[in-house]
Amino acid sequence: MSDYAYFEDFVVGLKRETAPVTVSAEEIIDFARQFDPQPMHTDAQAAKAITGGLIASGWHTASLTMRMLITGGHYNPAPGTLGLGFENLRWLKPVRPGDSLRLRLEVISVRASRSRPDQGIITNRFITLNQHDAPVQEMTSSAIVPRRHPLGQSS
């Protein structure tokens, strides 16, 4: 028996949450200088007039979300799992210095493959929450996931 997550391990409504990560002003500025050089992300003084203070690049929040997915204790895809991309990426609230984010994963769809008895398709909603339990980012992602026990096979 392995700890890998197979198709059979996912049911609609299953929710998991990761440990939090806290983001600092220095990290916000460092990321934005490299990838999103706009004053509300790079210049605390200028940001006051634009967004009431420094806010993180949405792509920084997305990248931190990936980090939480990988390191947050719920990511152990079975060999052969294949992500199909991301949909409906939305930034819902600003992320500010000192905010503590965590990732909530919710299984919203589980479909057997029509053509492949050895796999299915899982869709997860990724909700990135702040320390006030407010969603700051949402997206959905589907993946092809192998079955532990292919349909029609006797074990």
Added chain:
Amino acid sequence: MSDYAYFEDFVVGLKRETAPVTVSAEEIIDFARQFDPQPMHTDAQAAKAITGGLIASGWHTASLTMRMLITGGHYNPAPGTLGLGFENLRWLKPVRPGDSLRLRLEVISVRASRSRPDQGIITNRFITLNQHDAPVQEMTSSAIVPRRHPLGQSS
């Protein structure tokens, strides 16, 4: 007259390309250690067996794409422009050390607002290309964009 991009400046089929950015092994590893610590992104030796060598995190490619959007010479949104998020984010080919990426923006939809004579909705396809003109990432994004001349107003 301003250089801001208003609704009237977008037509379906309009294509723009940014200057390229080159990504190094050090940058790939540095990003991945922070945001996507998986061996194909962080460990050149281990990556040989997994992906034929180091490949960039998809979120690194997405973040570099944002950088090219902002700094690539085509980003001057009119005040009041509001991005509505991203759809269909797909990573199509690996990005490897030394690859030189550029962003191609294509206007794929231009819609007048039904309720607001002073704005419309633009949808752009974002295609991130490598030095061989192969797409490595695609996504689409819609934005509410103000009109330079609101409908029904005499100038």
